[in-house]
Amino acid sequence: MNRDLSQVRQDFLKMKLDEGQFIQHPVIHVKEWLNEAIKNNIQEPTAATLATVSEQNRPSSRVILIKHIDELSGFWFFTNYLSRKGKQLELNHFGSLNFFWPQLERQIRIEGKVEKLSPEQSDVYFNSRPKDSKISAIISEQSQFIKSRKILENKFQSLKSSNKTLIRPQHWGGYSLIPDMIEFWQGRAGRLHDRIVFEQNGNNWNKTRLAP
Numbered sequence: 001m002n003r004d005l006s007q008v009r010q011d012f013l014k015m016k017l018d019e020g021q022f023i024q025h026p027v028i029h030v031k032e033w034l035n036e037a038i039k040n041n042i043q044e045p046t047a048a049t050l051a052t053v054s055e056q057n058r059p060s061s062r063v064i065l066i067k068h069i070d071e072l073s074g075f076w077f078f079t080n081y082l083s084r085k086g087k088q089l090e091l092n093h094f095g096s097l098n099f100f101w102p103q104l105e106r107q108i109r110i111e112g113k114v115e116k117l118s119p120e121q122s123d124v125y126f127n128s129r130p131k132d133s134k135i136s137a138i139i140s141e142q143s144q145f146i147k148s149r150k151i152l153e154n155k156f157q158s159l160k161s162s163n164k165t166l167i168r169p170q171h172w173g174g175y176s177l178i179p180d181m182i183e184f185w186q187g188r189a190g191r192l193h194d195r196i197v198f199e200q201n202g203n204n205w206n207k208t209r210l211a212p
């Protein structure tokens with residue numbers, strides 16, 4: 001069936017944003033919105049789309065899970081440093097994150113510089129992961145071509161049955177995106193949405209409203 005996508009749409013009616021409700025550091029408001037997403041049982045509430053840029057200035061994006069947020073050290077995620085995103089971040093340290101929680105009709109856009117976490121911070125998170133996830137991180141050369149799924153499964157089973165200690169590979173670890181721009185978006189009726197944006201200005205954050 002060839003569906004007419006041009007008429008697929010939903011109106012956003014649930015909530016609104018006032019400048020006055022954003023009185024704290026914008027990262028604190030991100031944490032509040034994320035907590036509301038968790039309380040509302042939204043699937044994968046910590047998932048965000050991470051965009052990076054290649055050497056040829058081509059953007060690419062993929063979903064990652066945010067594992068820690070604070071005002072000083074930003075938004076943490078974990079991945080393979082030799083992956084496509086890892087290679088892009090090596091050359092261009094800027095990235096963006098996008099959370100979309102459809103059930104709350106909310107989006108948050110975040111931009112900033114991405115830095116590697118320390119090996120100690122990466123160890124702490126790696127060691128907290130379930131055994132199978134550790135094995136996958138060790139055996140998967142993320143973003144490389146593989147001949148078949150069977151090869152991956154054989155590597156997985158072989159390490160699993162070896163009972164070797166599962167140590168974090170040096171090429172697997174955390175990054176932190178340190179924000180300099182955070183936009184809170186709330187869907188409104190008839191596409192007349194609310195957008196409140198924070199931009200960093202030295203030690204302060206300027207708050208403004210953007211047209212939808």
Ligand SMILES: Cc1cc2nc3c(=O)[nH]c(=O)nc-3n(C[C@H](O)[C@H](O)[C@H](O)COP(=O)(O)O)c2cc1C
Nearest residue numbers: 044047062063064065078079080083084085086143
């Ligand atoms: C819900 C969800 C969460 C994901 N979380 C992560 C993550 O935290 N880290 C990661 O490396 N890949 C994660 N992935 C896989 C990535 O989207 C992506 O396929 C992978 O990182 C390779 O991307 P790259 O080739 O651009 O480096 C996740 C995918 C989904 C759909």
